[in-house]
Amino acid sequence: MKKILLIPDSFKGTMSSVRICTLMKNAVHEIFPEAQALSIPVADGGEGSVDAFLEAAGGIKKTVKVQNPFFEEMESFYGILKNDNTDAEKTAIIEMAACAGLPLALGRLNPSLTTTYGAGELIANALKNGCTNIIIGLGGSATNDGGCGAAAALGVKFFDKEGKSFVPTGGTLKNIERIDMSGLNPLVKKARFTTMCDIDNPLFGKNGAAYIFGPQKGADPKMVEELDQGLKHLALIAEKTEALNSYSKAAEIPGAGAAGGMGYGTLIFLGSELKMGIEIVLDTVDFDKKLDEASFVFTGEGKLDSQSLRGKVVVGVAKRAKKKNVPVIAVVGDAESGIEPVYDMGVSAVFSINRLAVPFSQAQKTAETDLVSTMKDILRLIKIKQ
Incomplete structure (x- = not known):
């Protein structure tokens, strides 16, 4: 053998x-x-994904100060995979649970207040460090902001009826009147994004992010309905945004509702592709080649x-x-x-x-x-x- x-x-x-x-x-x-x-070792996108990827493919863990789910500074991390080919793209593994996960909100669970802003900061740091292949792991989030927090950290601006910019959370998505994509970090356009997503829930509706996952994040029935309406409103405003109108059906894509709508956010703001986690792992570690001469x-x-x-x-x-x-x-x-x-x-x-x-x-x-x-x-x- x-x-x-x-x-x-x-x-x-x-x-x-x-x-x-x-x-x-x-x-x-x-x-x-x-x-x-x-x-x-296989990562599913949730907690432990960075460690699993680094164990499987080698690389380094980068430590960064970012915002936690409540806009408080914390120390988080992401992974940069080992690269033996100098001509190959530099790959980063972003684990959104590392800065927006449920354990970080224990004792004060409230998806109307929490943000994915820290995840956007991790992505920005990876881009700054020359990573052009960004893999984003979704899972175990404490959020329901449709990925707007992460987008804001990358330069997307959200405005209310008074014309004031703000960073939307689950409870304030309903206040978005306009989305301005002009300030998006230019490095985003130069990178390729893939999102690990093993669920097929749409953004909103009875099978959407709020109704299916909101309760485990601390939402009562009334809040669930409000969160769902917020996600629906986000999709409506996005459809009216010229820079995003090519994603008019994105809310219905299976997986858009993952991680409080972060799946949707990576689709429309980053142009990411949603893929099953195992397929991303197999491709990243070059599994097909490793099968050569394998007995079992x-x-x-x-x-x-x-x-x-x-x-x-x-x-x-x-x-x-x-x-x-x-x-x-x-x-x-x-x-x-x-x-x-x-x-x-x-x-x-x-x-x-x-x-x-x-x-x-x-x-x-x-x-x-x-x-x-x-x-x-x-x-x-x-x-x-x-």
Whole structure:
């Protein structure tokens, strides 16, 4: 056995993808000491995404002072990926949760007041440092401002009926009378933006950002309705803005409602492309090339279910590996019924680490040892056939 690729998602509530890679690699080296085990931890755009990318591709973490969700100064960060090719574009990983995440608002959750301004400051710093490929991870946000805060940090101006400029938050989107794009940071036009987004919610409506995600950010029913109306108003004003009228249907694009409408904001203000997180990871780490001469791929996630079939980590990995006839083994926390289509998509076998079929509250206590035991059993089985 020459090379094994390890590319798991995190097991929510138990293990990070970086930790799972470490445990898997240790198991591989115990059973196959001579094998090369290559770790590619997966980021989903939320908390921990920068660390996962840096672990998978190498690079540096940049520390920057920016605004937190309540316009207070804080120390945040982003990643710049390792670049061995001097002619290649410089890639930055922006994790919006690093300055606008829910944990930063605990104790005072209020999506009518919170801002993505800090995320815009991180982007501005990356552009200033010569990054021309910007990957923005959405997830775990405390905001509902449609990405207007981030846009304001990058030079977009918002005016109310009195002609005064202001930085909109979820609760003041309704006050936007005019959007001026003329002050947008010129470096934005020279960069390529990609947004990691694994949900398909539109900007507003009963399935939009406010109604679906507002309550977990602290919004009561009345606030949810007000936030939704604010997002709808933002889209209306954007449609009337000459510099943005090419994005007239952007509010309906699947994923526009991600992270309190930040998906929409990256679309219209930055010209970003929304893509499934796993596709961005695979492209960024040059996964297709890493498949060359690989004997097996180990992937996995906390729960393999119907949502997984929509193209998340296991399926995304399997589809790529299938093209090169590399077997894929999915090691998961649990697997629901009805996941049989994954085998047609390229998964060779699925193994659950929940050996005694116990409830999650109990299983999470032994997740690490159960993962290692399952990995060793699979590898021992493979060794029999060597």
